[in-house]
Amino acid sequence: DDEGRGLYRFKSQAGTVTTLNNAAILTDYAIRAFVYDRNNNIIYFAGTSANGESGLWKSDLDGLNTQLADAADLTAGTITGITLDHTAGRVLWAYHNPDDPTASGVKQMNLLRSAVEAPGEVTYFNKEQGILGIALDNVPKLGL
Secondary structure, three states, rough: OOOOOOOEEEEEEOOOOEEEEEEEEOOOOOOOOOOHHHHHHEEEEEEEEOOOEEEEEEEEOOOOOEEEEEEOOOOEEEEEEEEEEEEOOOOEEEEEEOOOOOOOOOEEEEEEOOOOOOOOEEEEEOOOOOOOOOOOOOOOOOOO
């Protein structure tokens, strides 16, 4: 059953939430996590396509120009979080595979500047660690 797949957009106005026309995007994907890059109008998401490809994907805000950035077996493991670092110009995501710890870790690639740009090289930030989440604190600290 493919009903309920994808991402849904809503509009909040004067305390009322309404569904936008054509609210559902990426309905061919079972999405587990996503982050929206507001600066570049790109959605990065973890999911599985209708034909079974899985991993980290990118898309524009209309759900078009979708490309697989990093293939990852989401039946064996999971992408446990995605975050953006605009200071360093990177998107980072944590992948945890309990059956294959060598495939686990934090991965990263350069942020894309447009939705039609092809994803670049993926590198490990922290390989072979069973990462269960990821967060980035961009708040400057006094005295550091």
